Amino acid sequence: MTAALEVRGLKYALPADGRILVQNVSFTVGLGETLVLLGRSGSGKTTTLKLINRLLEPTAGEVLVAGQRAAALESTRLRRRIGYVIQEVGLFPHFTVAQNVGLVPRLERWPADRIAARVSELLALVGLDPSAFQARYPHELSGGQRQRVGVARALAADPPLLLLDEPFGALDPITRVELQREFHGLERRLGKGMVFVTHDVREGLLLGTRIGLMQQGRLVFLGTPGEFRASTQPEAVAFMGAADEAR
Amino acid sequence: MSLLSFYSRNTAELLGLTWQHVYLVAVSTGAAIMVGVPLGVALTRRPAWRAPVLGLANVFQTIPSLALFGFLIPLFGIGAWTAITALIVYALLPIIRNTYTGIAGVDPAVREAGRGMGMTDRELLRLVELPLAAGVILAGIRVATVVSVGVATIGAAIGAGGLGVYIFRGVATVDDTLIMAGALPAALLALAADAALGIAERRLAWQR
Amino acid sequence: MAAISGRVLLALTTVLGGCGRHDRIIVGAKNFTESDLLAEIVAQQIERRVHVPVERRLHLGGTFVCHHAIMAGQIDLYVEYSGTAFTAVLKHPPVADRDSVYRQVANEYSRQFRLRWLAPFGFDNTFAILVRAADAGRYGLKAISDLSRVAPRWHAGFGYEFLERADGFAGLSRVYGLRFAAPPTAMDLGLTYRALAEGKVDVIAGNSTDGQIAALRLVALEDDRRYFPPYEAAPVVRVPTLERHATLARALEELGGKIADDEMRRLNAAADVEHRDIRTIAHEWLEAHVP
Numbered sequence: 168m169t170a171a172l173e174v175r176g177l178k179y180a181l182p183a184d185g186r187i188l189v190q191n192v193s194f195t196v197g198l199g200e201t202l203v204l205l206g207r208s209g210s211g212k213t214t215t216l217k218l219i220n221r222l223l224e225p226t227a228g229e230v231l232v233a234g235q236r237a238a239a240l241e242s243t244r245l246r247r248r249i250g251y252v253i254q255e256v257g258l259f260p261h262f263t264v265a266q267n268v269g270l271v272p273r274l275e276r277w278p279a280d281r282i283a284a285r286v287s288e289l290l291a292l293v294g295l296d297p298s299a300f301q302a303r304y305p306h307e308l309s310g311g312q313r314q315r316v317g318v319a320r321a322l323a324a325d326p327p328l329l330l331l332d333e334p335f336g337a338l339d340p341i342t343r344v345e346l347q348r349e350f351h352g353l354e355r356r357l358g359k360g361m362v363f364v365t366h367d368v369r370e371g372l373l374l375g376t377r378i379g380l381m382q383q384g385r386l387v388f389l390g391t392p393g394e395f396r397a398s399t400q401p402e403a404v405a406f407m408g409a410a411d412e413a414r
Numbered sequence: 415m416s417l418l419s420f421y422s423r424n425t426a427e428l429l430g431l432t433w434q435h436v437y438l439v440a441v442s443t444g445a446a447i448m449v450g451v452p453l454g455v456a457l458t459r460r461p462a463w464r465a466p467v468l469g470l471a472n473v474f475q476t477i478p479s480l481a482l483f484g485f486l487i488p489l490f491g492i493g494a495w496t497a498i499t500a501l502i503v504y505a506l507l508p509i510i511r512n513t514y515t516g517i518a519g520v521d522p523a524v525r526e527a528g529r530g531m532g533m534t535d536r537e538l539l540r541l542v543e544l545p546l547a548a549g550v551i552l553a554g555i556r557v558a559t560v561v562s563v564g565v566a567t568i569g570a571a572i573g574a575g576g577l578g579v580y581i582f583r584g585v586a587t588v589d590d591t592l593i594m595a596g597a598l599p600a601a602l603l604a605l606a607a608d609a610a611l612g613i614a615e616r617r618l619a620w621q622r
Numbered sequence: 623m624a625a626i627s628g629r630v631l632l633a634l635t636t637v638l639g640g641c642g643r644h645d646r647i648i649v650g651a652k653n654f655t656e657s658d659l660l661a662e663i664v665a666q667q668i669e670r671r672v673h674v675p676v677e678r679r680l681h682l683g684g685t686f687v688c689h690h691a692i693m694a695g696q697i698d699l700y701v702e703y704s705g706t707a708f709t710a711v712l713k714h715p716p717v718a719d720r721d722s723v724y725r726q727v728a729n730e731y732s733r734q735f736r737l738r739w740l741a742p743f744g745f746d747n748t749f750a751i752l753v754r755a756a757d758a759g760r761y762g763l764k765a766i767s768d769l770s771r772v773a774p775r776w777h778a779g780f781g782y783e784f785l786e787r788a789d790g791f792a793g794l795s796r797v798y799g800l801r802f803a804a805p806p807t808a809m810d811l812g813l814t815y816r817a818l819a820e821g822k823v824d825v826i827a828g829n830s831t832d833g834q835i836a837a838l839r840l841v842a843l844e845d846d847r848r849y850f851p852p853y854e855a856a857p858v859v860r861v862p863t864l865e866r867h868a869t870l871a872r873a874l875e876e877l878g879g880k881i882a883d884d885e886m887r888r889l890n891a892a893a894d895v896e897h898r899d900i901r902t903i904a905h906e907w908l909e910a911h912v913p
Contacts, residue, residue, distance in 0.1 A: 220530060246532030257527025261545050271531050320531070330530075484813055491822045492779065492807055571810030572817075573779065579808060585684060586783030586811075 169234035171328045171360020172196040172219065177228035179211075179218055188214045189384045192228070196360040198327065203375030204364045205406065211384040212364040216330050219362065220249045233327045247271050250321030250329035250359075254336045256313045258305040264290070264316050265301035271324040289319040294349060311342040318350070322357070329361045335370065347373055368410040372396070380406070416591045417598070424595075432599055435576035438494060438566045439607075442501030443559050450506050450558075451551065454513020455539065464514070471507035479504070479568045487572060497569030497576075504565055505558035512554025516547025548618040556611035563604040567596065577603075646675040647863065647870070650697035652688050653681045655893050655900075656747065656831060656855075656886065660701040662904040664857055664874065667912065671873035685710050692860060693735060699859040703747060704739075705851040707731065707858075709788055716789035716851055724854055736861045740871060741878025742854040745886040749784060749850050750830035750842035751794075752818065758841045765846035766798050769825065778802045779823035781811030789851055791827070797849045815840075831883060833890030880911050 177192040189211040196202045204212040217223040219230055221242045230237040237245050258267050266273075268289055269282040277285075287297040293315040305313055314334055321329055335343045335350075351374055354361065365371050371378055371392075378395040380388035382402045388395065395403055421428055457464045477485075482500050490496040520543050528538045544551075570578030580596025583589070647668055651661035658680045665676040679697055682688055689711055691697045704724040708714050712730055728739040751766050758764070761772050784790040785808050794800065807823065814826040819838045828835065830842055857874050864871050881889070892903045 222526070222530060243532045243534050246530060248532075251527070251530035253523060253527060253530070255521075255523030255527075257521070257523040257525075257530075259524060259528070259542055259546075260521075261542075270533075274531075274533065274537060317527075480810065480813075483810075484816055487813060487816050487822060488820045491820075492809060492813075492817050570782075570808065571813055573807035573809040579782075582782040582808070582810065583786050586781060586786055590686075 170195045170197050170231075171200070171233060172362065173229075173231040173234075174215075174219065175229045175231075177215065177218055177230070178226045179214055179223060180226045187384055189218065192381075192384075192386045194379055194386065194389055196328070196362060198360050199355070199358045200376045201354055201361040201363055201374055202377050202379055203371040204362060204379050204381055205366065205368060205371045205375075206381035206402075207366060210381040212366075212381050213332055214384075215381070216332055216362060216364055219328075220246050220251060220330060222246075247275060247324055248326050248328070250323075250326045252314075252317050252321045252329070252331040252334045254333040256305075256317040258313055258316060258320070260305050262304075263301065264295075264303050264305070264308070267305070267316060268301075268319045268323055270320060275324060285323060286319075289322055290316075292322070292353070293319045295319070309342075310338050311346060314338065314346060318353075327359060329357075329359050331361065331363045333365055334363075336365070336367075343370075350374065368406045372410070417594055420591055420595055428595070428599070431575060431577050431579055431596075432603070434494075434574075435563070435566055435578075435600065435603065438497055438501060438569055438574060438576050439559060439562045439603075442498045442566075443505055443555065443562055445498070446502045446505035446509055446558060447555060449502070450509030450554075451513050453506075454510045454551075455517065455544075457510070457514045458517045458543075459535075468507070468511060468514070471510055474503045475507045477503075479565050480571060483568060483572045492573045494569070494574045496572055497566065497574030501562050501565055501569075505562055508554040508557040508561070509551070510554075512557075513547065513551050516550030516554075517543045519550065520546045549615055552611060552615040552618055556608060556615060559607045559611060560604050563600060563607060567600050646677050647672070647699070647867065648677045648679055648697045650682050650688055650691055650700035651678075651680040652685065652700065653683050655833070656829075656890055657681075657701055659889055659893060659900050659904060660743065660855060662900050663877065663908060664699070664701065666901075666904050666908055667873055667877060668870065670908070671876070672867055672869050674867060692737065692858065695860065695862075698863040699857050701743075701855050702739075702858045703853040703855050704742070705748070705789065705853040708851065716793065721852075723851055724856070731858065732861075738859050738861055738864060738871075740857045740859060740874045742856040743877060743881040743886075744879040745831055745855065745881050745883045747829050747831040747853045747855060747886065748845070749790070749827050749853075750832070750835070751845075752815075752826050752828045752835065752840045752842055753824065754818065754821075755839045755841045757824065758843075763841075763843060765844040766794075766849075767846050769843060770799050770801075773800050773802050773825075776802055776824040777804060778806035778825040779809050779814045779817050780806045780827050781814055782808055783811065784827045794827075794849055797847055831886040831890055833887055833892070833894040835887065837891060837895040876912055 173195045175193050177189055178187070179189040180187045192215055194202060204215060206212045214223060218225045219237070221237060232245065232248060265286045268286045272282045272285060286301060290297040290300055295312065295315055308316065317334065335346050338346065347370055354374065363374055372395070375392055377389065377391055379386050380400070380403055388398055388400045388403050390398070396407060398404070453467065457467060479500065482503065483496065486496045486500055490499055524542060525538065528542050533541070566576050567578030567581055569576050570582045577596040577600045580592050584592030584596065649661050649665045651657040661678065661680055665678055668674065668676050682691060685706055688700050688702070692700060704727050707727045708723050709716060712727065724739070724742065731737045731739055751769070753763060763769060780791055785806065791806060809817065814823070815828060815834050815838060817823045818826045818840065835842060859870070889903060889907065892898045893900050
């Protein structure tokens, strides 16, 4: 079975001054697997994510999504096959919840009744009552509700791969824990490949089937949460220390 | 009141000149929208063009209207089309500038989400950026229209007709009933355009 | 309506008027070069002969503005044209008897407004029917009556004043039997010169003393049927001002008859075409002609 995502020797240097932000990053994410990219601010996690869906073009290396070379696809076609969730959510303020969730199916020219059915199904999946929410506008939602809509929107066209960039980072602690727990349940039911960026080590250990630790643009550790806890890699130790302190 | 009796005696002429005035403003503003909005969009895609294009539009804006009409005579002759050209020149700056600022003001997260979901630049523009910037763009169109109603009165200086005819005639013959006969409906036109576009603008402005 | 804006203007000029009226004479001018030039000549003449400070309020506005300013006492004098005063201020229909215009205007101003007309400068700044010199040569045009031959193929552009005035286009076309290819285009007077020079129209009505006529290679056609009334320029002065300054009238009468049509065109050209300072032009002219 092909992996949802395969990344080989990824490198990114800023076009302006050649400064290297990411280099020599390789990993594979299977279906049903969640790779958590953990690291400090500026370690290259978000850049790596954007290199996967080609919001940034890699300087070197290769990305395969469901076995297909990303570079060979038109970037917009590629992105429609990859769900994308960001911290600021980025819901379209002039679209209703239903229009936001149904966006990619609409771009893909699905028939209207199929879009409507899919929207209802997804809203229910992320814990929002479709009849109560689909006609609302984003400004009528709470932060947690917005992020649920953001996840539903990313899942709309049933992509094999989901990229999540600190999706719960801007939420209050209670809502965050609630959503983490629900998302954890969702991961198993969906069976998709996911790459989840966070700097919160406890979130990473809860949600990741594997942890990839990034430091100064390199992947310095890759292993299961158990291996991460036991690791003697200095950056991993530093992160575990922070997690223990917070406990 | 002599203004009322003037209107009652010259109703057909008043309506004719008002129609010419509306025509000058509508055609020029329409053309300025068709040129200005795409130009404003282009500036958001090509930041290097921004300073020169806005700078040039700004310079045009500062040319006194009678002088501009004068400059255009050798190029376009006299009459309505020269006036329309001058009005387009004046209307461009607010439309280009507001299109640019409206689109540049769209939340970057919204734009990133759109691109990340696989919208093409065209789709992003049509479905997201232009609708979200519509209120600001319309505000620019509104300014352009109100300015045009005023500047169009100068069109009478080059034989373009419009309500300025009464004003120029009144000034030339020292007759302020005539001046008012042109100035009053021109002011009412400006107020009406401002109010109508103001309502449209409020409807299109997206509150978060 | 006239009364209302007249009052507004009066209030405005009162505000602008300031104080200390008695120790100086205020000279106004209409808003075109010739009026400014004549006002400057008048001002310098007063300074030389009457020895009181002169305040200049040049380029004030049209006939309307200047008339209201002098009536409100915000200026003491300005240069007006007999024909303009006759039709535009006194609202008389144009007359057949050209020679009586100045006399009649002077009489009525004195009775109605307590304003005195002094000696005219000597030139007649009448409407001039202008064509390009090249066309005049090609079609043998010397007088306005020659125009009727080519008019049906020509386009005319006239200022609003000329189109509206009782002594303007309506009478002209009747007296000379002129029919143009299309109704004349109504436009700004200044821009008609440009439109004619650029070949966008073929005939315009300018001012006979205009400095641009020679510079733009235009010629004025002779008014061979003596249609236009005379527009003799002369200082119009408030009677109280003349009474306060006993030597003022004599000083200004000295200028009477000193500027012929050609001379006025030359002075206008010095300002409009050569862009020389009007103070210098006025000073040099006074030194040379009124020593």
